[in-house]
Amino acid sequence: MENPKIKVVFVCLGNICRSPMAEAVFKSLVKEASLEEQFEISSGGTGGWHTGERPHSGTQAVLKLNQVYLDPQKRAQQVNSVALRQADYVVALDQENAAALKRLGVESRLLLSYCDNGHPLDVPDPYYEQNFDVVYDLVRDGCQCLLNEIRARHGL
Template identity: 40%
Template sequence: MIKVLFVCLGNICRSPMAEAMFRDLVKKEGLEAKFEIDSAATGDWHIGKPPHKGTLSILDKYRISSDGLLGRQITSGDIESFDYIIGMDESNISNILAVSGGQGAEKTFRLLDFREDLAKKDVPDPYYTGDFEETYDLLSKGLASLLEHIKKQHNLG
């Protein structure tokens, strides 16, 4: 089982959107039995809460299920158990490494680092920008490249 955790600041915008989109992408590839996919926050403001209405709206627009998405905070156990820990921006990466005491740095990545063709490497937080479409677009690009990377690393078709 390949375990992938998406992380953002509050776990109501970017990381749950990435979780839902990556589940959908993996399912379309017929690989859902090989993955465990989750998301978490670096902060504790939205624990137990559903995603932001803008996230739910964009997922609905593209017919991607948001079932089971609830905010939670990253733990040191997540650092140990997940194979890939994917932050949305440089601040998320710093916060993840702070939670882990620097452990797991080798499996912690910024999503858009998987896209060499993009100058922008941070996925802006739509909680502040209001631009959920931009977030969706950037996640689409980054998630496709992440899946290709994982498929190569694990010899998945």
Template identity: 40%
Template sequence: MINVLFVCLGNICRSPMGEAVLRHKAQERGLGAQIRVDSAGTGDWHIGKPPHEGTLKQLKLHGISGKGLKARQIGERDFEAFDYIVCMDDSNERNLRKLAGGAHVDILKFMDLLPQEKLREVPDPYYTGNFAETYRLMDAGCEALLDKIAEEKL
């Protein structure tokens, strides 16, 4: 089993969208039983809440289920439980490294999966309002992540 954790700030926009998109794409590729996907936030403001309505709207528009998605905060165990911890921006990366303490953790920046893009961080649609752009990035990046997983782990 390959375990993937998406991380953003509040776990209501970018990371749950990544979770749902990757889960959907893994199922489409016949890898659903081999890849477990989750998401978390570095902050605690939205714990237990569903994703932002903009995230849910994009998922529905593209035929992807948002069922069962609820915000949670990253914890110490996550650093041991996940093979891939994928963060959305530099601030998330700094926070993750601080939370990990001295543990050796491989943290992947999402936009490193998309070197052809000019953006180096996934813009936060909570502030930009552009959930369609976030979906576009998640769609392409999750394809690249599945390719990476297949090459490295499967």
């Protein structure tokens, strides 16, 4: 019997900026490590007003600039507490969304809490500030730290 996949879900507010960026970056890092068969990676938003929309053009642009593949079928979705409880890692992009998840009865951990390098705990929402390059750097660092921890914990 094969080992079950490690389920990782990234969560932000609308699932159009930060969490789809984290999903794509984490998938890229997992692929670079030749661990695709070990993971099931997705993302969602605590709010549902963007459901069905493609990721923000700023997210698409920064991923393209950094040569990170974004699935052209990716559409925003609202998180489901039942599905989240089946995940091994529920990763919130900021404290506001971690609190929203807690209200749903779902425990999460902040992406940047996996790093021990002086980063702030929250990944800022680039929706209004348009600081997608700064957000990308934080997400990339956080995803690498998360992958390092998962590899150590699961012996990958």
